[in-house]
Amino acid sequence: MDPPTSAAHRSPDDEAAAFFRAAPPLRDRDAVAASHCSFRVRAAGAGAGGGGGPPAVAGVVCVTSGGTTVPLEQRCVRYIDNFSSGQRGAASTEYFLKAGYAVVFVHRRGSKQPFCRFLPEDSFLDLFELGQGSEIQVPESHTTVVKAAISSYRKAIDEGLLLKLPFTTIFEYLQLLQLVSTAMNCLEHHGMFYCAAAVSDFYVPWESMAKHKIQSAGGPLNMQLNQVPKMLFILRNHWAPSAFCVSFKLETDPDILIQKAEAALRKYGMNVVVANELANYKDVVVMVTSTGKTTVSRRSKEDDLEEQLIGLLVKMHSDHAKQSNPDQET
Amino acid sequence: MDPPTSAAHRSPDDEAAAFFRAAPPLRDRDAVAASHCSFRVRAAGAGAGGGGGPPAVAGVVCVTSGGTTVPLEQRCVRYIDNFSSGQRGAASTEYFLKAGYAVVFVHRRGSKQPFCRFLPEDSFLDLFELGQGSEIQVPESHTTVVKAAISSYRKAIDEGLLLKLPFTTIFEYLQLLQLVSTAMNCLEHHGMFYCAAAVSDFYVPWESMAKHKIQSAGGPLNMQLNQVPKMLFILRNHWAPSAFCVSFKLETDPDILIQKAEAALRKYGMNVVVANELANYKDVVVMVTSTGKTTVSRRSKEDDLEEQLIGLLVKMHSDHAKQSNPDQET
Numbered sequence: 253m254d255p256p257t258s259a260a261h262r263s264p265d266d267e268a269a270a271f272f273r274a275a276p277p278l279r280d281r282d283a284v285a286a287s288h289c290s291f292r293v294r295a296a297g298a299g300a301g302g303g304g305g306p307p308a309v310a311g312v313v314c315v316t317s318g319g320t321t322v323p324l325e326q327r328c329v330r331y332i333d334n335f336s337s338g339q340r341g342a343a344s345t346e347y348f349l350k351a352g353y354a355v356v357f358v359h360r361r362g363s364k365q366p367f368c369r370f371l372p373e374d375s376f377l378d379l380f381e382l383g384q385g386s387e388i389q390v391p392e393s394h395t396t397v398v399k400a401a402i403s404s405y406r407k408a409i410d411e412g413l414l415l416k417l418p419f420t421t422i423f424e425y426l427q428l429l430q431l432v433s434t435a436m437n438c439l440e441h442h443g444m445f446y447c448a449a450a451v452s453d454f455y456v457p458w459e460s461m462a463k464h465k466i467q468s469a470g471g472p473l474n475m476q477l478n479q480v481p482k483m484l485f486i487l488r489n490h491w492a493p494s495a496f497c498v499s500f501k502l503e504t505d506p507d508i509l510i511q512k513a514e515a516a517l518r519k520y521g522m523n524v525v526v527a528n529e530l531a532n533y534k535d536v537v538v539m540v541t542s543t544g545k546t547t548v549s550r551r552s553k554e555d556d557l558e559e560q561l562i563g564l565l566v567k568m569h570s571d572h573a574k575q576s577n578p579d580q581e582t
Numbered sequence: 583m584d585p586p587t588s589a590a591h592r593s594p595d596d597e598a599a600a601f602f603r604a605a606p607p608l609r610d611r612d613a614v615a616a617s618h619c620s621f622r623v624r625a626a627g628a629g630a631g632g633g634g635g636p637p638a639v640a641g642v643v644c645v646t647s648g649g650t651t652v653p654l655e656q657r658c659v660r661y662i663d664n665f666s667s668g669q670r671g672a673a674s675t676e677y678f679l680k681a682g683y684a685v686v687f688v689h690r691r692g693s694k695q696p697f698c699r700f701l702p703e704d705s706f707l708d709l710f711e712l713g714q715g716s717e718i719q720v721p722e723s724h725t726t727v728v729k730a731a732i733s734s735y736r737k738a739i740d741e742g743l744l745l746k747l748p749f750t751t752i753f754e755y756l757q758l759l760q761l762v763s764t765a766m767n768c769l770e771h772h773g774m775f776y777c778a779a780a781v782s783d784f785y786v787p788w789e790s791m792a793k794h795k796i797q798s799a800g801g802p803l804n805m806q807l808n809q810v811p812k813m814l815f816i817l818r819n820h821w822a823p824s825a826f827c828v829s830f831k832l833e834t835d836p837d838i839l840i841q842k843a844e845a846a847l848r849k850y851g852m853n854v855v856v857a858n859e860l861a862n863y864k865d866v867v868v869m870v871t872s873t874g875k876t877t878v879s880r881r882s883k884e885d886d887l888e889e890q891l892i893g894l895l896v897k898m899h900s901d902h903a904k905q906s907n908p909d910q911e912t
Contacts, residue, residue: 321663327834327860329780333651333663362692367707376706377697377735386729388718399716405707450659454803464835465860468783473807504657505794530657530795 265490267481272430274458275423284417284431309413310352311442311569314432316449317341318360320422324456324475329465331421332477336450338363340500340533340558344446345414346404347562353444354413356436358428360449361418366408367401370394422452426483433491441576443495444569445487450502455480484520494576496569498524502533513540523572524565537561541568595820597811602760604788605753614747614761639743640682641772641899644762646779647671648690650752654786654805659795661751662807666780668693670830670863670888674776675744676734677892683774684743686766688758690779691748696738697731700724752782756813763821771903773825775817776895780832785810814850824906826899828854832863843870853902854895867891871898 262270278284318341319334342364345355349366357366371379379398383389390398408414417432419425436443454477466473484499499522501513506529513527517540527538534557539546548564550557592600608614648671649664672694675685679696687696701709709728713719720728738744747762749755766773784807796803814829829852831843836859843857847870857868864887869876878894880887 324662325834329665329832329834329860330782331663331665332654333661335659335661365707371706376701377695377732380732381736382729382732388720388729388732390718399712399718402707402710402712402718406711452660465833468809472809473784475805475807477803477805479802502659503795504655504659530659 264482264485268483268486271426271481275427276458278424278427278431281427281431284428285435287415287417309354310566311444311573312354312356312436312439313348313444313446314356314358314429314436315341315345315348315446316358316425316429317345318363319450320360320425320452321420322422322452322455322477323461325462325465326458327464332452332454334450334452335530336360336363338365339369341446341448342366342369343556343558344448344562347556347558348446348566349404349408349413351562351566353566355408355415356432357414357416358425358432358449359416359418361420365416366414367405370397370401422455422480423458425449425451426480429483429487430491433487433495436495437492440494441496441573443492444565445492445495445497445499446565447484447497447499451483452480454478482520484516484522488521496572497522498526498565500526500528502528502530504530510538510540510545513538517542524568526561539564594812594815598813598816601756601811605757606788608754608757608761611757611761614758615765617745617747639684640896641774641903642684642686642766642769643678643774643776644686644688644759644766645671645675645678645776646688646755646759647675648693649780650690650755650782651750652752652782652785652807653791655792655795656788657794662782662784664780664782665860666690666693668695669699671776671778672696672699673886673888674778674892677886677888678776678896679734679738679743681892681896683896685738685745686762687744687746688755688762688779689746689748691750695746696744697735700727700731752785752810753788755779755781756810759813759817760821763817763825766825767822770824771826771906773822774895774899775822775825775827775829777814777827777829781813782810784808812850814846814852818851826902827852828856828895830856830858832858832860834860840868840870840875843868847872854898856891869894 317336318338319336321331321333324330324332338360341357341359343366345357345366348355359365379390379394381389381391417428419428433445456475456477484497488497497520499516499520501509501516503509503512509527509529513525516522517525523541525540527540528536534550536547536549537557539548539561546564548557548560551560647666648668649666651661651663654660654662668690671687671689673696675687675696678685689695709720709724711719711721735744747758749758763775786805786807814827818827827850829846829850831839831846833839833842839857839859843855846852847855853871855870857870858866864880866877866879867887869878869891876894878887878890881890
């Protein structure tokens with residue numbers, strides 16, 4: 253723990269420490285840690301040079317997905333939320349698994365899940381019917397996709413290649429990120445972070461939060477929100493400094509998007525910043541790195557942009573791991 | 583449309599009119615209206631005295647469910663949300679259907695759905711597996727409940743007794759409520775409103791909203807939010823004045839709960855206000871009416887509180903309809 257500082261401008265480390273000191277404790281912290289331990293991080297063995305034991309995986313990636321909430325009351329009725337369906341993170345998880353990665357899927361409760369993206373918007377029951385022998389049936393148009401989904405999902409879970417950790421608030425999200433990244437630090441260059449979650453920029457510190465539901469009889473509501481410390485900086489510098497780090501920058505204004513992505517690349521020392529616009533994030537993204545920019549466009553409405561994006565990132569991550577382990581280059 | 587008023591304290595009618603004038607138009611308004619027309623509101627015939635045509639239903643209820651969001655930006659990345667899983671509305675819809683009602687289920691996208699409440703938190707795929715002949719199977723422990731859910735849901739949809747209308751923002755919610763309640767006004771006393779949605783008290787008027795994502799580089803964020811007009815008053819007085827109206831009051835502080843429920847009963851002319859506390863809303867509620875208070879408690883962990891609650895409300899609604907149609911009393 254850092255000592256308290258009286259300076260008006262605290263360092264990122266001090267800000268992060270202050271945030272965690274004041275955050276409500278993570279529920280089920282021990283259960284999360286235990287599930288994480290039992291997750292068979294095969295790359296730990298594989299990354300260290302293979303040998304006996306379970307078959308190697310290409311790497312381990314922590315995918316963060318969905319938006320974080322900022323409670324406005326301690327016994328929370330109201331909160332500020334960030335738009336994110338979790339579509340990007342869920343699709344990317346599928347392609348990372350396909351590429352041979354083990355995935356820690358840190359996701360917003362209720363957001364899109366891997367292998368479930370084809371589901372009807374509201375009720376999964378729209379997809380099922382009972383046959384004459386009261387057996388469960390899926391309309392023929394959907395049989396192939398539903399069966400493939402069940403099969404791929406079961407395989408990932410049964411082989412221990414997919415660990416799902418849910419969050420709701422910004423407090424839960426950042427505590428989970430710290431827990432997972434410090435645990436993955438031992439993977440060194442074989443670890444990857446793919447931070448697609450839409451993380452709140454502003455929050456109300458827990459100790460200054462209203463205890464009960466804010467009453468509406470008092471007229472208009474005035475709120476002051478503080479900035480959330482930039483934890484990517486801490487992840488990069490302390491929690492898992494050797495990992496391959498990919499973050500996302502979402503804007504609605506195309507005129508400032510690339511410059512903001514480049515600034516994030518420099519400021520937080522990311523390997524890649526994926527820049528996307530709210531209006532067309534499913535169709536096109538720009539990968540910004542220290543050596544240049546690469547535009548990735550969806551080939552057709554039937555394809556996922558994430559298939560190409562993950563293909564490129566897996567290649568870059570492999571180069572990143574080789575550069576730091578020259579023995580393994582051939 | 584009301585003329586603009588320069589008075590500092592506008593009437594509820596003026597406030598409501600101003601809210602709708604400034605709201606972004608409801609997407610798919612025509613499609614919603616069409617689906618509502620094709621919904622076989624059988625009680626329209628049945629309530630008017632039966633006769634030929636389709637079999638009678640006990641009544642038509644509009645159940646609202648889930649929380650509304652308040653966008654903070656026009657191209658929305660951030661919004662304020664109200665806590666509500668939609669559990670109450672989804673369970674109540676099931677019991678209204680069981681009691682012979684037709685239900686218009688006005689719900690938050692992604693909230694709990696009728697007959698789906700038993701689902702695993704995150705992935706419906708946790709419930710399914712492929713058999714040896716690659717047929718879709720459910721673990722034996724869940725077979726009965728899944729098959730019953732598919733069967734009940736199919737029946738409700740196929741018989742035209744369940745119409746599902748989704749919303750996300752406070753603007754969409756209130757426009758849908760207006761659309762449904764003015765359409766249900768013809769049912770007179772046979773219509774019921776069961777307003778379980780957690781509706782935002784504060785909002786940012788559309789015209790004063792930031793167009794693009796608010797930038798975090800500017801330091802702390804200050805926001806001023808206006809009060810949302812109390813539309814229950816308008817529903818009661820203009821949209822569907824003869825309907826049986828049930829609203830909900832949720833508080834975290836038990837000391838003010840009942841007095842706030844009684845105030846809502848008087849202020850908006852509700853028939854029933856259901857008072858519940860965030861800490862135990864699944865276990866106990868208090869039904870507040872002009873003649874007294876009734877506490878409803880869950881019998882056991884296996885039972886739904888909503889079963890008893892809907893039973894009592896259906897009885898009260900039936901009395902309400904009889905009082906206004908004395909011919910039908912015997």
